[in-house]
Every structure is written in C-alpha cells, then in structure tokens.
Amino acid sequence: MTPTNPLDADPGLVDWPGAPALIVGIGRGDTRRVSSPHAHGRGQLFGSARGLLTVGVEEAVWVVPSIHAVWLPPHHRHWAASHGPFEGWSAYVAEDLCADLPAAACTIRTSGLLREAVLRAAHWTPQRHVPLIPPHERIAQVILDEIRTLPPEPLGLPMPRDARLLRIARALVEDPAQARDLEAWAAWGAVSARTVSRRFVSETGFTFTAWRQRARLMRSLEMLAAGQPVGTIALDLGYATASAFIGVFREAFGVTPGIYRERLVGAA
Incomplete structure (x- = not known):
C-alpha cells in the first residue's frame, strides 16, 4: 500500500481508513512525470532526491530543487511535474497530527536528518488498523519535528x-x-x-x-x-x-x- 509515484499518488491510497499516522512513498522515473490538480485528506511533504520539480498551488508556482521540499496542509489543491530523470519522495501525515504544522503551503530547505528519516520510513509496510511500532513512531516524530521547525524558504512565483x-x-x-x-x-x-x-x-x-x-x-x-x-x-x-x-x-x-x-x- 506504499505509493510508488509521489507526484500522482491516488488519494484513496494514502487516505484509506485505518491507515497509520505516516505513510512514505518513493518514486523514480527517467522521463517527465506530471500530476493533475488534486488534494489529499492528509498533509503532504514531498521533494526530490534527484532532479527538479515544478509545483503549483492556488496562490503560487514553485520550482523546487532537490535541496528543498514542499509542505502542503490537508485538503490543499496542487499539481506537480518533474523535469528530466527524477527520484522523489512523499510523506503523508494524518490530518489530526497537522494542527501544529504550517497552516499554509510553503517550501522548506531539507536537512540531512529529514532525508535520512524519510528514507528509513520508506521501507515500512503500512497495514490497515495497525499503529506504528515504537521505533517507527520515533522516526515519524523526527519527520514531524523537522516539518515543524525547518524555516520556510522564499522560493517561487506568486x-x-x-x-x-x-x-x-x-x-x-x-x-x-x-x-x-x-x-x-x-x-x-x-x-x-x-x-x-x-x-x-x-x-x-x-x-x-x-x-x-x-x-x-x-x-x-x-x-x-x-x-x-x-x-x-x-x-x-x-x-x-x-x-x-x-x-x-x-x-x-x-x-x-x-x-x-x-x-x-x-x-x-
């Protein structure tokens, strides 16, 4: 049940009832990948490990290099496209855990700690109605703390x-x-x-x-x-x-x- 293409993950896949608090997906491609406008019931943090992303929200368009990531609050409509060879990731956060995370869509500069935590979480196999085990819960908290504390970057085109x-x-x-x-x-x-x-x-x-x-x-x-x-x-x-x-x-x-x-x- 882990998304394999973070750019156009099916909302039904990441928002399925009983899903764990955090779901992480990794995607790769040698050609341009595009997702049409959509929204998720969860908050979403996504970025690229290799390549460049263009991300559109209602109020802005961002061009996002691999040193940055995009945070989208729950139900925030957006689209995305990759450019050239691409390796990307997404972390989907349960809506009830987003209350103290940024209330508006923004770009943030990723940290080594965030990247390593996301890559570790990408190996989990989420199961319906099965909560995260304690080691996974601690890694999830690291990801949430990084979203909460990393400074927004003024990158984009309003x-x-x-x-x-x-x-x-x-x-x-x-x-x-x-x-x-x-x-x-x-x-x-x-x-x-x-x-x-x-x-x-x-x-x-x-x-x-x-x-x-x-x-x-x-x-x-x-x-x-x-x-x-x-x-x-x-x-x-x-x-x-x-x-x-x-x-x-x-x-x-x-x-x-x-x-x-x-x-x-x-x-x-």
Missing part, C-alpha cells in the same frame, strides 16, 4: 488573484519568452495597462517586469536541470545574449547558471 491578470500570468508561465510588452499583454488580456501595472504590484509584490523576469528565471532552473546549454537557455527565454542572461541569473541567485547546475547535481 500568482495574481484578479482573473484577467491570472490569465496573463498563466500564459507567461507556459511561455515566459513571449516578447509582448506590458501594453500588448494588457490588450491581450482585455484590461488596461495601468490596471495590470498596479495590480501586479499589489497582488504579487512584484512589478509586471520583475514578475516576468522571475518567471523566466524559474523556467531557466528547469532547463538547467534538463542539461540544456546556457546559451540555448538564454536565447529560448528571450535574452539578447548569453551574458545578459548570466548577469540576471547571478543577480538573482548569487552564482552563475553553470555553478548553480553543479550544485544542483551535487545536492542530488
């Missing part, structure tokens, strides 16, 4: 709430290289340029230009994880030159794209 702006934002997430300027996007979305400019700031905390830049950088992380050359990424995302892309990337992440990819591979 989405606007206004339906017209959300349509524009989703189009940019799908293809962040599109060359339309603010006025052209406003016309495409049947909204005034002034409204787009004002509401992007009030609803996302970013100007439209900064938000679009962030969308491009989030996509660049996916492309780096897939092994694409830096020059190809720059051109595909609409930058005039590779050096322009490298400069923007370094300003945002503190390192060049090449160094970031080396660290991503090393963390995996």
Whole structure:
C-alpha cells in the first residue's frame, strides 16, 4: 500500500481508513512525470532526491530543487511535474497530527536528518488498523519535528488573484519568452495597462517586469536541470545574449547558471 509515484499518488491510497499516522512513498522515473490538480485528506511533504520539480498551488508556482521540499496542509489543491530523470519522495501525515504544522503551503530547505528519516520510513509496510511500532513512531516524530521547525524558504512565483491578470500570468508561465510588452499583454488580456501595472504590484509584490523576469528565471532552473546549454537557455527565454542572461541569473541567485547546475547535481 506504499505509493510508488509521489507526484500522482491516488488519494484513496494514502487516505484509506485505518491507515497509520505516516505513510512514505518513493518514486523514480527517467522521463517527465506530471500530476493533475488534486488534494489529499492528509498533509503532504514531498521533494526530490534527484532532479527538479515544478509545483503549483492556488496562490503560487514553485520550482523546487532537490535541496528543498514542499509542505502542503490537508485538503490543499496542487499539481506537480518533474523535469528530466527524477527520484522523489512523499510523506503523508494524518490530518489530526497537522494542527501544529504550517497552516499554509510553503517550501522548506531539507536537512540531512529529514532525508535520512524519510528514507528509513520508506521501507515500512503500512497495514490497515495497525499503529506504528515504537521505533517507527520515533522516526515519524523526527519527520514531524523537522516539518515543524525547518524555516520556510522564499522560493517561487506568486500568482495574481484578479482573473484577467491570472490569465496573463498563466500564459507567461507556459511561455515566459513571449516578447509582448506590458501594453500588448494588457490588450491581450482585455484590461488596461495601468490596471495590470498596479495590480501586479499589489497582488504579487512584484512589478509586471520583475514578475516576468522571475518567471523566466524559474523556467531557466528547469532547463538547467534538463542539461540544456546556457546559451540555448538564454536565447529560448528571450535574452539578447548569453551574458545578459548570466548577469540576471547571478543577480538573482548569487552564482552563475553553470555553478548553480553543479550544485544542483551535487545536492542530488
């Protein structure tokens, strides 16, 4: 009864009556894996041991490298997709144990302790109406303590709430290289340029230009994880030159794209 694909585990599998307090699943794949929007009755912590994830919730889209994990409270609607070769894990927490865990979806930086506890728990065989034995219970408490105490990481792309702006934002997430300027996007979305400019700031905390830049950088992380050359990424995302892309990337992440990819591979 342990899920084998953490990205699209059947809610009926992880929420079955009498299931133990914690269920952990491990999944692998050599191709892109995608889960459609869904929710679980349990809280869910998931991440990758190798590769990159894109995770969407109602209020944001996150690109999550292997050094981070995503926490979702119970009944929180979400979708996820992997990029390239992938090894991932999920820990599903019974709803009654989530009261003192984060109340909002967030990303956290994983610790060595959390990773080892999750890998240990992945070898358990959950049984209906059979509680965790004391050694397993102690490992489960370690996982809960790590979720409770690890600091959230400000990683992601906040989405606007206004339906017209959300349509524009989703189009940019799908293809962040599109060359339309603010006025052209406003016309495409049947909204005034002034409204787009004002509401992007009030609803996302970013100007439209900064938000679009962030969308491009989030996509660049996916492309780096897939092994694409830096020059190809720059051109595909609409930058005039590779050096322009490298400069923007370094300003945002503190390192060049090449160094970031080396660290991503090393963390995996």
